[in-house]
Amino acid sequence: MSELLSVLQRCGIAVGEIQGGALAVRSPVDGAELARLRETSPDEVNGSIAKSAAAFLKWRMVPAPVRGELVRLWGEELREARRDIGWIVSIEAGKIIEEGLGEVQEGVDICEFALGLSRQLHGKTIVSERPGHRIMEQYHPLGPVAIITAFNFPSAVFAWNAALALVCGDPVIFKPSEKAVLSGLATFRALERAIARFGDRAPDGLAQIVIGSAPLAEMLVESPSIPLVSATGSTRMGRIVGPKVASRFGKRILELGGNNAMVVTPAADLDMAVRAILFSAVGTAGQRCTSLRRLIVHRSVKAALLAKLLKAYADLRIGNPLVAGTLVGPLIDQRAFDALQHAIATAQQQGGKVLAGGQRMLAEEFPNAWYVRPAIVEMPAQTAIVREETFGPLLYVLAYDAFDEAIAIHNDVPQGLSSCIFSNDLREVETFLSAAGSDCGMANVNIGPSGAEIGGAFGGEKETGGDRESGSDAWKQYMRRTTNTINFSKELPLAQGINFS
């Protein structure tokens, strides 16, 4: 425990901060309480919103490349604190340490990407149909951005959003998941250190954090002073947040559920497929939004693939994620465990056959923690339970005969986040990537559905929300666009050749 304190301290979190509050943070590793934090009060939230609105008026006037300098400093701070924050992520979210480090690395990466953007934020110049006129579009800062994140990426998702928002000229208010506050706080503190180094070019209130539960998030969602709400979580949450924000004409970035599948064809390299399945189905104990949940495998290679897969599953090191060599850590809490059990039972009722896993593990060692052996359930068809997202290490296996059938099964779920195919057959691969292929926001080839690079746009279609974070032109969502037509002639011609006189 003293290790926790010293890590937190190095991350800028004082002992006093994690004691005496009402919000208990527990480690899924052993169920022990890590901290008790004070919740932000509703009045404080309102105060933060007001401060953020005031900060916006100043921050938008700071040139974007100068804003980029702040993000560069944040990247430096994250790089510096990588080990510590990664460790906190690991102990608090239950990820293995490698993944905890990888998550902080994503923060570093997005800071560098945003630094590059800070001299771009390109709009277009456009030719006009009228003499002595020109058109251009500019992207301008939008206003305060609320960032509401989930427990499973308690550091990176904040960094993804905040790095872009800050470079785009927007103050941020961060509401981390109650289940992983410390990771969020540590990431936030790194930003605060960067702001301190950046000096008085950063207005007061540029980055703020709100600690507490759903009602505080709702305040952010409903505030007309917050033009953009970025929320990561369940489809259920999105179904509430989306309409609320829409009803006040706000913008939103929703990153909701996934029901990510892999198609394995006869032309696949099965050994590579097995390794990819392993990482994406059991990594983070199946609690990534991009975790692999459905395996759609050609009947001719099903037996061979399953044999390899079951062997690999049997060898999985499950346990304390902080221990080197562990590949599968705990579920976040009992509720997650119960949901998993329920899904497995329901799947069985719907004809499924459990090929592996599902059992609770290490109950004696960790009576208050919820380790589970990753499960594989073979299904006769894509039944109702398969169409749902169960947030844990549960992999459904479905067989297909014709390639079109594989795609039909693939797309026949309400979610649309990530997907992949394993095949070395060009036609199969390109078809999977085509207009008639996967309907997900991400479609990969010979890699799992999980583990996107920050250069591409991240996000999904259908019930996943339809929005994008991270690379490509995702930054545009954090800005407002203005189309400008400038007449520098002495005439006043109308568009479309209209004569009005």
Added chain:
Amino acid sequence: MSELLSVLQRCGIAVGEIQGGALAVRSPVDGAELARLRETSPDEVNGSIAKSAAAFLKWRMVPAPVRGELVRLWGEELREARRDIGWIVSIEAGKIIEEGLGEVQEGVDICEFALGLSRQLHGKTIVSERPGHRIMEQYHPLGPVAIITAFNFPSAVFAWNAALALVCGDPVIFKPSEKAVLSGLATFRALERAIARFGDRAPDGLAQIVIGSAPLAEMLVESPSIPLVSATGSTRMGRIVGPKVASRFGKRILELGGNNAMVVTPAADLDMAVRAILFSAVGTAGQRCTSLRRLIVHRSVKAALLAKLLKAYADLRIGNPLVAGTLVGPLIDQRAFDALQHAIATAQQQGGKVLAGGQRMLAEEFPNAWYVRPAIVEMPAQTAIVREETFGPLLYVLAYDAFDEAIAIHNDVPQGLSSCIFSNDLREVETFLSAAGSDCGMANVNIGPSGAEIGGAFGGEKETGGDRESGSDAWKQYMRRTTNTINFSKELPLAQGINFS
């Protein structure tokens, strides 16, 4: 009336179609009934949606440049029918004939623009951080698009949306305003003729029309088979449509109210400003979403500007919009007239002084039509009524002293569609276009807020909806994006350098 019949016939609308139905279409020109159309039944709407979904599966497989050929043909048809459709727009929506023609020209323009897009629809290729990997993003067809339009642009807004949707691979279902069905129908028939020429590469159900009132529109808004709803209308409507579409994870393009202003500074060319005000405040009888509603003028030039403006208003030719030389036609209906009267009265209660207009005109000649003399109301401050959008030829005049004040007044309304400044002063102009300037989706210089070219993105911020139509990258909203990472190596490295083995 026989002229109407023959024009309609040339536009492909048979006599039988406009008789005997329950939906009466009246001309605002004289209040006479133009047609009685049969409403589409709810069952038929459901049938159309199903047909559209089926058409999508085929249309998405037609190569985009071939889809472009359909849009090219539509452009030809619109070019051919320009006079006729323009005339129908004029008689049905009450616009002067020049504007009716201009509206059809916008349809021609967007078809040509979409034709160009049909060989672009560019995603990005992106470098990967992993050896033997590459990333690309592709844009794919999205699915059926519902296009719900308003009476004031009964032809062009459909064309804007449908031309892009069709090129992007999406079937369309068009629901024109009940108040301007014929214009919509005529534009739609031109598309049907293009489809006929295009031949069997176009699937059945590629373009469909739904005739009737709000409940039919609601069916489209709520259908999970329609991933994109493009709706033009009031903020009130948007406040309903937005959340409904969001609750089913659909996408939407909302083009809602505007409260568009012009800032006139001491450095303005006042004569140009007057001409611009005239077109944008009284054109279409003030019933454009981009109509000028607020004039924010520097105190030093207010008197001079108003003198010129009142003179110009006094000379306005108001009357039958089909008659050459008319500049101001009728309001769409009595409700519009009443709303205008109400706004003027309220403005007066709030301290306003009517400088001109507001009176009903030509009541004897056209007892069932609602002509009005365009009004100018000087306000002591931007009161509540000024912050509302009144859809008619009512221009509020507000004075300012310092330039910052002008911008503050400008932005202090809930709507955010269009805006402009008249000034030859570079600093003023650039400030108006900057991050600290106009907060509208469109900000023009030395032209009115009205009359955008199709090359730029059209749309507004805040309660205007936040979405974009027409040029720039507006087409992206009609497609789904897929981020593809392709591993063509024999290794399986993870992003962010994670080691999982």
Added chain:
Amino acid sequence: MSELLSVLQRCGIAVGEIQGGALAVRSPVDGAELARLRETSPDEVNGSIAKSAAAFLKWRMVPAPVRGELVRLWGEELREARRDIGWIVSIEAGKIIEEGLGEVQEGVDICEFALGLSRQLHGKTIVSERPGHRIMEQYHPLGPVAIITAFNFPSAVFAWNAALALVCGDPVIFKPSEKAVLSGLATFRALERAIARFGDRAPDGLAQIVIGSAPLAEMLVESPSIPLVSATGSTRMGRIVGPKVASRFGKRILELGGNNAMVVTPAADLDMAVRAILFSAVGTAGQRCTSLRRLIVHRSVKAALLAKLLKAYADLRIGNPLVAGTLVGPLIDQRAFDALQHAIATAQQQGGKVLAGGQRMLAEEFPNAWYVRPAIVEMPAQTAIVREETFGPLLYVLAYDAFDEAIAIHNDVPQGLSSCIFSNDLREVETFLSAAGSDCGMANVNIGPSGAEIGGAFGGEKETGGDRESGSDAWKQYMRRTTNTINFSKELPLAQGINFS
């Protein structure tokens, strides 16, 4: 002959024009003289250059979308005249009629593409590091463009260049190959008709033609009034033109020789490969710049592929290209025939084995024309002659064992235009397209090297010239870019934070 006259007349070429001149145009079909045209005199060329420079000053002021209208009209004219121009191309360049028509279709396509561009020509808006500053880049018209084309695409290459140049604001001076003047002239006349319809918005001298031989082309290459020279032809020509233009700081677009190869791997669909080889090796009698010249086939499938290929070659219909069903027309002239013979003989000296073809055909029927049976020569290695481009239907066959070897052979020639692979193996395909793969400007998969669409950029690397025509952002070469930094503040900060006071 009377058919020729009437076709020419329909194309706007009068009888008087094709008689009595010094420049004889012969048909490769039968060697008969088609026309005798008057050569443009050097004085006239100088006059044209001066006129073009004057036209530029006006044309650059015509808004780009209006310039787009001219190109739209040209596209209409080409569509109208497609049969006729296609026929002239066929009789004059010896292409089969299908290819003649396809060539005119490319003209239509590029006109439509350019029409779309006419509302884009996008530069970027860029954020500045200094407060109160903004940056943008604009693309502006460049000046007169000389277009020097070769006999083998006498219509399309002019259209490719002129459509872009005109939309970009540049007048054009066209110098068609002496060997195919009529095709160029007919295409040019279609442009003249479009200009006539376009009316007086087009300045005098906007599009001009220069008829004659190399010295006239040199005048264009050397003129300081012509900022851009687009020249298609041999590497030898490019080696002269490039330095000349560079020495006067002009820009150039060079489309020079290709030595295009196909790699056929064991994972190829051999039947598809054979069809692709056929079209790309013998189409246009091997006289496309993108014609297939080298077949690099895996040793394990070589025999099978050659068997199929030889069978297909044996069935080739060789003869009058105007006759339906003919697939291989004549060589352009005796010099081409002699060069082909020389190459075959040299190849044999270098170890090659003639598997098929090479013989003169139809010598009795057409004593003055040069038909040849397409040749296949198997080579033991890529010798010196294989590294040269021989402009005719001569296909070298080379075997490879390891895939890396195939790529090494592929790239080991000085030219870098087009290339392709036939394989259904994803790894092979992606490697071929990767940084370590084909070094050509175009690299295709499962289609031949020939027959690009106009949406992509066309052109090649290394001795092919390095420039691009047609789609993507090729238009940028026809414009000048200007980077604008606008200071609208009252301060004068320096970039990089320099303090100078």
Added chain:
Amino acid sequence: MSELLSVLQRCGIAVGEIQGGALAVRSPVDGAELARLRETSPDEVNGSIAKSAAAFLKWRMVPAPVRGELVRLWGEELREARRDIGWIVSIEAGKIIEEGLGEVQEGVDICEFALGLSRQLHGKTIVSERPGHRIMEQYHPLGPVAIITAFNFPSAVFAWNAALALVCGDPVIFKPSEKAVLSGLATFRALERAIARFGDRAPDGLAQIVIGSAPLAEMLVESPSIPLVSATGSTRMGRIVGPKVASRFGKRILELGGNNAMVVTPAADLDMAVRAILFSAVGTAGQRCTSLRRLIVHRSVKAALLAKLLKAYADLRIGNPLVAGTLVGPLIDQRAFDALQHAIATAQQQGGKVLAGGQRMLAEEFPNAWYVRPAIVEMPAQTAIVREETFGPLLYVLAYDAFDEAIAIHNDVPQGLSSCIFSNDLREVETFLSAAGSDCGMANVNIGPSGAEIGGAFGGEKETGGDRESGSDAWKQYMRRTTNTINFSKELPLAQGINFS
């Protein structure tokens, strides 16, 4: 002198390196010899080229974001060494220390910009006209890049080019000016330190330096193994390099002479103009390629402007650039001084009147250095000498009456690098930036011609060379583009609908 040694040592340059060689480096500050370096031998140059070609084969396989990491490290090294390198630039090139530091800052900036690019390097995905086909373009590494720089930006221009080249996958060979070798070497050593930290992912020979005179540069220019030559220098040099590179089908980036002007209109803020003139005309002693050389001022404000300007010139602190407060350091050598004298004399012969400056300064204190009082020469017209670039602090003043005349004078020189206007009049400003305005690669408003930010493209038109460095899409020049069409169908349709069977 011991300060020099310790600064050099901190920069990684050992004492041994700067002694005993044949190449003497002198400081323009006092004419003293700073170092004697060994010249690279021709054999060594050939060896470097071969090593670079070998390094390319490996470096192109390193993923771009990993290459970005190298550039990030270089940026760190430059940031660290900023003071030292800035000091060396100052003592070696004679710039004042503020400018020396600014120059290194540009290196830092471009490294960060390139870091951002390292996850972009975007090509386009493009829709195909054929079913089952797709098109994309990729940018791939090009090969070794030679970077030949001039004395006046001995650090930044190398960084500009090398940062982009390295991220794009190209090894670099750097040939700094003989007159400023130490600055180049210090910048290069910072890169070497970054490479050392980067470790063995960097192949041997990734970055190399060649020290010596013109013949060595020529070897690089002529080598077929170097596909891109980036050369900064005089127009005279460019006239040699351009054709040489063209004759071997290489690519080039030429940044040659400028004859940069400022137009001052009656609507200008004269005080701001004076400050801008001062920095851009006398900064770096007028030895920037973007230095202001021509002042085109409206007759009505000429007297007022000149009065202010002459006063400012009279107050200029001229002297040792290392001393705080100095604004004008020495010319680089006597030749520069003589050229300046010659220009002033010629200008006088052509009617010019010397208003200020031209005299040698501090000759007693620094008998071997060439300080000069910046000169202002009023010209009756733009005579021949004004059309030439004289590389020193010589400002010609020309009067104009009508605005069109100002632009005509402005453009009537053979060079086309940078330009600016001082005016607060929107019409003047926009006209200056329009197609009919300045014909330079850079056109600024209310800032001088000098001091570009790295986000925009840097470079000029006409005899300046036509190429671009730094921001926007300048990186594309360092890569080769490949257009890929992929057929994943089982059919083989031809483009343009050609039928060949």
